[in-house]
């Protein structure tokens with residue numbers, strides 16, 4: 001995920017759309033407030049799950065268009081078609097290594113509006129394409145509709161992993177793990193406590209006379225055993241933990257032989273380093289990053305970096321084995337070596353554009369070193 005260095009962009013939404021969107025967002029906030037009033041404070045993972053995926057008001061569920069210039073953030077996909085082209089080369093190699101089966105599958109997760117799928121499909125060789133089922137696992141109906149509109153019968157869209165039978169294949173997912181709900185913990189110097197979300201009614205948030213709900217953090221008590229693999233940190237150190245990687249991976253692990261995950265994050269030692277005392281939780285809205293996810297659930301993207309050590313443990317617990325963990329720059333340079341050589345000597349605008357695209361994806365100052373690739377095998 002990248003901010004736009006030039007700052008906020010216009011959204012081009014109509015007034016009517018804005019009204020419907022603010023109603024959906026207000027409705028979501030009211031439902032979360034109601035749940036807290038009835039049952040007490042909720043875990044941050046529950047709050048994040050509702051803020052992003054609530055069917056009526058969730059940030060990802062209620063519309064498309066979050067990614068790209070007109071949206072809230074850029075990803076490697078919005079940098080241009082090259083990301084898909086290079087992934088297509090890796091997938092073709094996989095198909096060849098499997099002995100060129102008559103039927104094979106690419107399974108994409110978090111396909112958003114189908115752009116990466118389109119870029120991959122446009123760059124697979126004819127023979128690999130003829131044998132391919134490109135499946136997208138998409139639980140959100142609005143995103144599934146956008147994918148169907150863009151890709152038609154080039155893809156199969158499934159709402160649930162259980163709808164797919166196993167096939168030789170590879171899963172591809174860009175920036176999905178960072179969007180999985182996480183739990184929040186804070187050290188008091190002698191132990192970790194979990195932070196949940198409470199709610200208070202205040203006047204003057206939206207207008208002087210109207211009461212509105214304001215969400216606040218509240219301790220839920222000792223976080224153990226959630227934090228058993230974390231080193232204790234000084235009082236006030238706040239961070240995130242995901243305990244849902246294994247349950248998320250399990251239904252996927254029987255469907256493909258390989259998985260390729262792109263995301264930003266660190267190994268555990270680095271993730272919970274002394275210096276990262278405020279964690280990695282961020283929001284994105286119109287290309288601006290902020291750090292208050294409690295503000296306006298449904299309107300902002302919420303993300304936290306990936307603890308790749310925890311993810312590796314989940315892969316192993318699901319019977320898989322990590323065969324690659326490296327930064328995006330190294331991976332794409334290796335996969336694209338022959339393609340890069342084929343560009344040598346070309347000075348035409350198309351070639352120069354592709355080279356710029358490659359630099360965005362691989363330069364350490366842009367996406368190259370912040371993003372990592374984890375590949376796992378499940379056969």
Ligand SMILES: C[S@@+](CC[C@H](N)C(=O)[O-])C[C@H]1O[C@@H](n2cnc3c(N)ncnc32)[C@H](O)[C@@H]1O
Pocket residue numbers: 060067075076077078109110111112137138139140143173174175176179180
């Ligand atoms: C940051 S966006 C990335 C979109 C796209 N892959 C890209 O790189 O531009 C995260 C996406 O992950 C999807 N997502 C999160 N959890 C998911 C899950 N359990 N199954 C499928 N998609 C999921 C969200 O709906 C959202 O579309």
